Amino acid sequence: MAENLKSVRCLIVIPCLNEEKHIEGVIANLSRALEDLDAEIVVADGGSTDATKDIMARILLDNSRVKLLDNPKRIQSAAVNLAVARFGGDYDYMIRIDAHGTYPEDYCQALVAEALRTGADSVVVGMQTVGFGMFQKATALAQNSKLGNGGSKHRTGAESHWTDHGHHALMRISAFRAVGGYDEAFRHNEDAEFDYRLHLSGFRVWMTADTSMIYYPRSSAGPLFRQYYGYGRGRAQNFLKHRSRPSLRQLIPLSVAPVAVLALLAAIHWLAVVPLLIWMAACLGYGAWMTVRQGESLGLLAAISAMIMHFAWSAGFWREVLGGNRRRTLPLGPGQEVAS
Known part of the structure; x- marks a missing residue:
């Protein structure tokens, strides 16, 4: 399987803004993916004002497979578009990582394996929400329930299946470019809008049950x-x-x-x-x-x-x-x- 994984090249993109508490851990957790896949990481920073860039400067000195890209438009859709425009020509797949999430060490490997096995143009995953403080725990409970997610399969978990939408994880770069990438007019729901166009163009989305990610919700009422x-x-x-x-x-x-x-x-x-x-x-x-x-x-x-x-x-x-x-x-x- 390891040889099959290295038959394609992967660009791992991490949109980032003021993530000093998380960015080093997220990148460290992807170290196995860099070894198991012919992959590189691009952190697209939207103008962080905390210690994120200082942390990234240290990481860049230690790891030649990590790159830092300035994202002047600040939003996530623009970050991914910019990373693909600058570096995508050398890669087969793009994997989108949320700096504010937690992923299994074999997350990227599982995504590529599923893409190769199914021939999917996009592989999406389920998402479990976890909280720590009282309000965040309550919000996580709500978001993991039908009361908060309405029974959405990428929130509640499901068997692997073909779908029309899910939490974005892996995309074939040729398909991403064919439909024009993310619409940067969308500050939210750019993934759902993208999937709509992806289906219109005849590309296929696979929801995998082989891996998932953990998301941490807002910790107070105002940000929520x-x-x-x-x-x-x-x-x-x-x-x-x-x-x-x-x-x-x-x-x-x-x-x-x-x-x-x-x-x-x-x-x-x-x-x-x-x-x-x-x-x-x-x-x-x-x-x-x-x-x-x-x-x-x-x-x-x-x-x-x-x-x-x-x-x-x-x-x-x-x-x-x-x-x-x-x-x-x-x-x-x-x-x-x-x-x-």
């Missing part, structure tokens, strides 16, 4: 709200660009912001607040069920985290649809290069 507000805006951008419809699991939280606005009419008639109360009761009831039936002591707090996520996602979506940036970007045609 802003994150999901951005996710909502990104989903709306995708809708406006492609006229794609939200899935059933997205339609329910989509209604949260409107029913919250409707509740303001309770001063005129009390029935206006009933839909909001039903949603709140459903969330808290699910949290109570997790506490009683699953033995999760933070079940009710997880329900609060889920409510923040629902409301923020819905508010972001409707803000973009009703009054956001209406500029639509079109996917590049086959053979066009990603932005540099």
Whole structure:
């Protein structure tokens, strides 16, 4: 198997911004991949102001297979596009790594093995959320439950299968370039928008159960709200660009912001607040069920985290649809290069 893995070349891309607490550990954890694969790492830094660049300077002296790339546009989509534009011509696959996540030591090797076995143009993975402080643990509990993820397979885990979307991991560089790379108008949900174009172009996405990654959620309410507000805006951008419809699991939280606005009419008639109360009761009831039936002591707090996520996602979506940036970007045609 090791010889088969070295039959292709891999570019490992790590978008990064102020990751002094994580970047060294993430790169160290990929050391086996550099040995087992004909691979190099590119850290695309969006202008870190902490000690990230000092740490990277030391790593670069010790490891010739690691490169540092400035990403003046700062966002993750631009980071990956830039890395592929600068270095992708020498590689067969690109593997995207989140600096704020944890990966098995054989993560990259498992992805390449799956790509070679299935012939997939993209291999995506499941994602488990883990927290440490009380609020972060509760948010992780929410995000790992149907209350927070709506049953999304790349959140809950599933058997390996062909899919239309998942947490981005590995992509064939020729396919990435053929559809124009990530749309840099998307600060959030650039992966879902990319997968939409990937399928339109006839490429295939494989969800593997052979490996996964661990994600650490926001540790307080404000950042969590802003994150999901951005996710909502990104989903709306995708809708406006492609006229794609939200899935059933997205339609329910989509209604949260409107029913919250409707509740303001309770001063005129009390029935206006009933839909909001039903949603709140459903969330808290699910949290109570997790506490009683699953033995999760933070079940009710997880329900609060889920409510923040629902409301923020819905508010972001409707803000973009009703009054956001209406500029639509079109996917590049086959053979066009990603932005540099």
